[in-house]
Amino acid sequence: MSRSSRRGSRKVAAVALAVSAGLFLASCADSGADGGSGDAPESGSALTIGPVNASTNEGDPVKGGTLTFSGYSAVTSLDPSKTQIAGSVAGSELGAIYDTLLRYDPTSQKFVPKLANSMSPSSDFKTWTLKLRDGVKFSDGTQVDSAAVSSSLARYVTNKGPQSSLYASKVASVDTPDASTVVFNLVDPWTGIESLLATGPGMIVAPSAQQGDQFTPIGAGAFTLEKFAPNEELILDAREDYFAGAPNVDKLRMISIVGSQATSESLKSGGADAAYMRSLPNVIDLIDSGYPGYVDIPSLSYLSLLNTAPGRPGADVRVRQALALATDPVALDNRLNEGKGLPGQVIFQDSSRWHNDEAPIGVDPAKAKQLLDEAKADGYDGKITYLTMQENSAQAMALALQSMANAVGFDFQIEYVNSVADVVKRLYVDRDFDMSTGSANLPEADPFERLYSNLKTGGRNNATSFSDAQMDTLLDELGVATSDDAKKEVLAKIQARATEVVPWQILGNTPWLGVWAKNVHGVQQSIDGIMFFDEAWKTN
Template identity: 70%
Template structure:
């Protein structure tokens, strides 16, 4: 390999690790923990996906002012090809600059056009035709046309954006028969292109954005860049020439307050106007206090990865099965969340539209001990190390898991690292761990993408080394399913296979909340917790 190739490989590996780290931090840093919370709110099990504390019709929007939004994690890049675009990881912030071709309506459970005018599939779902709206322009005044769309998506793939490998495997070619038409020719039937066009690949950067190594955030969204201090503040100004009319607010200030409780306090005191949150106790408190918002519950939000590399305890399926049978999610929820979380072993809980009636592996300490004894008879010494960060809720999780594993005969030890970044590196880059907390956070819009990248043999986010030919075949089958009924049937089979092969230790879900003050109106939800601000206003 040439020196330049090695440098390029290292840069790509570093970028992939950064993206994985942002996903991990967004997905599971809080573990859904109450952090010792009180008894003032209802049980977390009462949470459902949907709007809470809906506001009455506020009347005619007023103009002007600044809306301040606190995201879950600080924005570090304004390039969609370098960001894991989700509500917890800069998706709302980038949407304000670029907008999206498609939007997911989480209430209607359907995709609808945003910058696009329409997206239509052929009868076999192998050809998708995107029509663009008239009158859309980039903020530099250049035309938002089919060539710009195709070039931006090709740039995303060339720069190996987070979703690029799946896109490249599914999309054979892109045609632009005229200035307002983009035709996607697929390798196989695939509906996931809708999700793609609502996230990173669907955030179209202007042709003038990339000049050599210099990238300037120029998009077709409702706001333009005024100030960007990475990890601190992003200040955007309203575009008077936005295709759907000038936004109601003059400025959009995007920050990230460290800690869920300080974020909630800032909302209550008026220091911020809206926020994205993933910690249970403040979520329940804000809902009980009457704050309007939208609750999302992505699946597989509270799990553990177990390293299946040769020589690791998890390489023996009996050991993985024994761990799953030994750990009671309800007990874990009691010890960590004061009983207010969303515990369970199923991939899709009954809050999800993908829920099925397949039984889970269950909790059975006696059977766990039997399987562990079999593994020990074949030479396993029973030792396993749980990797954890030094944070109260994470420590509570680690201690509870240690106790339940040791109760059936494991010799479980806890190894603490300083922060989540260290844990992510150990798990996703170095693969130097036995077991640790993780998450896949499957989106309700389409769970296929993260299942595929997370457990497919050789998948880019497959941190465990899990490889199963039957599961691979099921994932391929899910990828070409085009109706919800067909997808649900395959997902039920995936649950059955997961019970047998245990790709993860599933402990439950973590709720997320887009929340705002009573004087804030017009925020619009999309998939994965993304908020759209072009219609927002303050009374």
């Protein structure tokens, strides 16, 4: 293989990994579509963000045993600079090996120290000072000091980790005045650095981990590697010398069971002790069956992506508007999900703390037809092709979208491919599509990063080639907003602009459930569905 071919292969792999979590293809994994019109007043779902079936008396921790966790997708790399870190992909698994500097506490809606002892900003939010805990060591026995943190972050940027471009654009320099202090000097005021240090960049890799081309997963987390069979299982051993004390369980077995129904059945039969679930019917069933867990509802988690590149139908804003106005997400939800989903056309539904009162585009087939007719009068032939998976729920969704689009005059065609990898390559590598299933999955903790990467002109994950000078300005304003009120004000403007220019077709939200068996206790939640098991235990 030529050197240029190797570079191309690495690019495809890196993009596929980055997309797999932050922009996961919702319809390729779930048994129903979660669409909606407006603010979803007709939604049949009673789900809200927060814990479910929480135990009031967990008792004293029990030592020993193996805890089996079924992730949403199989782990393919143990290097946090080579994969997007999220609950849906590698986040809980790699978090067990490396920990993170910070953890997002969804109850307090604040970032709290984990490997770090504290993290504090200057009054202008342009300088952040991180203090490390005393006595924290990597699994090779070396100290987690400021030099190791700085080196790991530099390695993440050099390796072009999924969040590296944002980090590099925001962080001007890093100082290490002493062994326990890391100072981040920022280009502009920014609060989002806390979010990054709770995800991939905050998983600190030991200096000894990289020896030439050989990488060994050496971190400061509560577990160490025993066995890694890619796409099969990951076996981790508890560390007796973990800084917070030896974990309660002896081992973690991390697997990925194909299909939400099979995962649910494994949890009920005892084959799995904890899992990350996304399929709405299974989520509701497990909650109704009394299983404890945590429900998260990321915003923009069910979309149709519209390619706005020149020469594509979506390059004409009238075509994008017509598709949105022709599509009734509540009707889709009733048809495909028995009305139990979370339909909506707004970026932030009322379950989100970032919700605002800006109106959605609405559903208006007559106006859709008018806009489409105008585009046709200017030469558009009405044809558009929708790319999706050859899978039952994806097919049902595609056919429902087709019927609504064709009803106003589109010639809506469907192209099926065999795998998620095929869709990912077409969207994020080849950029060869008109319209496709998609997701942005904005975390409640900090929606900025994924909005920025999806909408900013030239953004890393801007698969639709969307470009709008006014939106770019708003995204820059959001990046420097430092209070929740200031962020909400800008997010309302972003919603208003999105209603005008329709960067995507919003269909609703898809809830996630971090769930565990009734005899499992002590699981901790973090950002984006990541779970930590260093305090978890099992009773008989």
